[in-house]
Amino acid sequence: MASGTGIWTQELLKIGNKITALDASQAVIEINRHKLNSPNVKYSQVDLFAWEPEAEYDLVFFSFWLSHVPPELLDLFLNKVYKSVSARGKLFMIDSRFEPTSTAKNHILENEKSIYQNRKLNDGQEYKIVKVFYQPDTLRSHLNKAGFQADIKITDNYFIYATATK
Numbered sequence: 001m002a003s004g005t006g007i008w009t010q011e012l013l014k015i016g017n018k019i020t021a022l023d024a025s026q027a028v029i030e031i032n033r034h035k036l037n038s039p040n041v042k043y044s045q046v047d048l049f050a051w052e053p054e055a056e057y058d059l060v061f062f063s064f065w066l067s068h069v070p071p072e073l074l075d076l077f078l079n080k081v082y083k084s085v086s087a088r089g090k091l092f093m094i095d096s097r098f099e100p101t102s103t104a105k106n107h108i109l110e111n112e113k114s115i116y117q118n119r120k121l122n123d124g125q126e127y128k129i130v131k132v133f134y135q136p137d138t139l140r141s142h143l144n145k146a147g148f149q150a151d152i153k154i155t156d157n158y159f160i161y162a163t164a165t166k
């Protein structure tokens with residue numbers, strides 16, 4: 001979900017026979033498609049906030065996506081994710097932890113509690129975006145609420161990741 005330009009889709013291709021890659025942006029879908037050039041990946045341009053699961057999957061994966069989901073849409077989204085995971089399937093997700101040193105010229109992290117950031121594109125356009133930094137307990141409780149059993153881990157600095165089952 002929110003497959004982006006394929007950094008992780010290409011890793012999933014090593015373990016999956018058939019992948020469905022969903023993203024709202026046709027432009028990033030085309031980059032992903034061109035990069036992977038695989039008949040085993042089916043792409044679909046989908047707004048994940050309007051998406052309804054139509055199938056059950058052995059693995060549902062998203063990276064650096066949940067942090068962009070507005071808090072008021074989170075539980076509804078996770079309920080739908082739950083429906084899209086097969087009975088013996090898994091959800092795996094990875095996202096950013098708040099890390100004040102992970103700054104770049106167009107990406108300044110000021111405050112762990114703020115759910116908004118300004119992002120400046122190379123062409124100068126600036127956007128206010130949603131970026132929520134989850135603590136393990138909060139993430140676990142949202143995953144539990146959706147029906148998942150979740151194992152959450154953090155790395156020393158940058159990442160939080162979760163494996164969840166039904």
Ligand SMILES: C[S@@+](CC[C@H](N)C(=O)[O-])C[C@H]1O[C@@H](n2cnc3c(N)ncnc32)[C@H](O)[C@@H]1O
Pocket residue numbers: 001002003004005006007008022023024025028046047048049062063064065
């Ligand atoms: C931060 S990128 C992460 C991309 C990829 N998962 C990765 O880790 O490289 C977020 C992705 O979410 C996609 N996206 C944004 N809003 C979306 C929406 N409403 N529905 C589906 N995808 C969306 C963007 O097009 C972008 O590819």
